[in-house]
Amino acid sequence: MKRSRQVIxxxxxxxxxxxxxxxxxxxxxxxGQKEQDHAHxxxxxxxxxxxxxxxxxxxxxxxxxxxLLDSGRRLQAAGADIIGIPCNTxxxxxxxxxxxxxxxxxxxxxxxxxxxxxxQKSTAKPVLLLATEGTYQAQLYESSxxxxxxxxxxxxxxxxxxxxxxxxxxxxxxxxxxxxxDRYRKDAGGVLLGCTELSLLYKPPYGRSPxxxxxxRVIDPLYLLAQELLRS
Numbered sequence: 733m734k735r736s737r738q739v740i741x742x743x744x745x746x747x748x749x750x751x752x753x754x755x756x757x758x759x760x761x762x763x764g765q766k767e768q769d770h771a772h773x774x775x776x777x778x779x780x781x782x783x784x785x786x787x788x789x790x791x792x793x794x795x796x797x798x799x800l801l802d803s804g805r806r807l808q809a810a811g812a813d814i815i816g817i818p819c820n821t822x823x824x825x826x827x828x829x830x831x832x833x834x835x836x837x838x839x840x841x842x843x844x845x846x847x848x849x850x851x852q853k854s855t856a857k858p859v860l861l862l863a864t865e866g867t868y869q870a871q872l873y874e875s876s877x878x879x880x881x882x883x884x885x886x887x888x889x890x891x892x893x894x895x896x897x898x899x900x901x902x903x904x905x906x907x908x909x910x911x912x913x914d915r916y917r918k919d920a921g922g923v924l925l926g927c928t929e930l931s932l933l934y935k936p937p938y939g940r941s942p943x944x945x946x947x948x949r950v951i952d953p954l955y956l957l958a959q960e961l962l963r964s
Contacts, residue, residue, distance in 0.1 A: 737771065737772065738771075738772075738813040738814055738964060739772045739773075739774060739811050739812050739813045739814075740758065740771050740772065740773045740774070740812065740813075740814055740815075740816065740961050740962075741773075741774045741775075741776070741807035741808070741810070741812025741813075741814065741815040741816070741835065742754055742755065742773060742774070742775045742776070742777070742807075742815070742816055742817075742818065743776055743800065743803045743804055743807060743815055743816070743817045743818075743822075743837075744775055744776065744777040744778070744803075744817075744818055744819075745776075745777040745778040745779040745780070745781055745803075746779075746781055746784070746817075746818070746819035746821075746822055746928075747779065747896075747897045747928075747929065748777055748779055749896075749897075749929075749932055750818045750819065750928035750929060750931065750932060750954065751775060751777045751818050753818070753928070753931060753932055753935075753954060754816065754818040754928075754954055754957065754958055755773060755775065757935075757954065757955055757957075757958035758770075758771055758773060758958050758961065758962060761958055761959060761962055762962060771961075771962060774807055774810050774811065774812050776803045776806050776807050776810075778799065778802075778803050780799065781796050781799040781800060781803070781822075782794040782795070782796045782799065783796075784796050784819065784821040784822050784824065784864075784866050785821055785864045785865055785866030785867075785890070786866075787866075788821065788824060788866040788869055788870055789865055789866055789869055796822065796825065797825050797828060797829075800817075800822060800825055800829055801828075801829060801832055801833075804829055804832070804833045804835070804837070805832075805833070807835070808833055808834065808835045812835055813835060813836075814835060814836050814837075814838060814961060814964050815833070815835050815836070815837045815838070816837075816838050816840065816957045816958075816960075816961045817837065817840065818840070818928050818954055818957065819928055820840065820841060820844075820863060820864070820867050820872065820926050820927050820928060820953060821863075821864050821866040821867045821870070821872070821927070823839060823840060823841040823872055824866070824867075824870045824872060826839055826841070836964070838957060838960050838961060838964065840953045840954070840956065840957040841872050841873065841953065843953065843956040843957060843960055844873075844924055844926070844951055844952075844953035844956055845873050845874060845877070847924075847951045847956060848861075848873070848877055848878060848922070848924050848951055849874075849877050851921055851922040851949055851951065852877045852878075852921055852922075854921070855921025855922065855949070856921070857919065857920055857921030857922075858877060858878050858879040858919070858920060858921065859877060859878050859879065859920060859921055859922045859923065859924050859949075859951065860878070860879045860881070860913065860916045860920035860922070860923045860924065861873055861878040861879065861880055861881075861924050861926050862881070862889055862909070862912065862913075862923060862924065862925055862926055862927065862930055863889070863924075863926030863927050863930075864889070864890060864893060864926075864927050865886050865887075865890055867926050867927065868880065868886060872926075873924070873926060878924065879916055879919060879920050881912070881916070885912055885915070888908070888912065889909075889912065889927075889930075892905050892908055892909060892929075892930075892933075893927050893929045893930065896929035896930075896932055896933065897929055902932070902933055905933055906933045909930065909933055913948075917948070920948075921949065922948060922949030922950065922951060923948065923949065923950050923951065924951040924953070925950065925951065925952050925953065925954075926953065928953070928954050931952050931953065931954040931955070934950060934952055935952060935954075935955060
């Protein structure tokens with residue numbers, strides 16, 4: 733049996749809909765003329781992976797790393813040649829995971845940070861970073877290139893993110909995020925969606941909200957990850 737391309741593994745479940753969104757991007761970006769033209773994708777979606785932000789902030793609950801490693805090993809054993817993780821905060825564990833696995837894990841945060849730096853240089857303004865409190869706390873993104881919201885805004889973002897995860901209607905949540913972006917519009921050269929639940933609000937599989945036309949330059953790490961997985 734002929735293998736003509738790399739097998740893509742998705743280490744998902746954080747949350748499940750973000751995993752679905754990454755797979756959707758892989759399908760849409762590939763632009764195959766027939767089903768055989770699309771990428772071979774293996775998905776391990778484990779929603780039981782403990783909350784990354786709770787563990788990073790307060791060491792509450794179980795350490796997510798053993799769960800992430802189990803998922804990575806399953807993907808590797810199933811034949812994945814390259815792995816993507818559709819969760820920004822989980823990239824805190826990226827280095828440890830890469831040390832334990834033979835398969836390359838594409839670092840979504842590195843891709844997005846590179847794009848954020850490019851935007852900062854072209855606009856001479858920092859990029860507004862919208863993320864989980866765990867991502868801010870772990871300093872996954874180099875802060876000198878980004879505008880970091882004040883604490884009350886971080887808490888509001890966490891409310892929005894958990895509402896997306898729990899299946900709340902997206903339209904009101906999109907409006908809340910747009911109001912946050914509006915507060916920083918004059919001082920920011922763009923917006924980086926540093927949580928995949930925010931990516932769902934921006935470019936869900938069922939169509940983008942027209943609200944985002946007013947957001948200016950938007951960097952979506954989930955979309956960048958899909959591009960890189962197909963490029964590799």
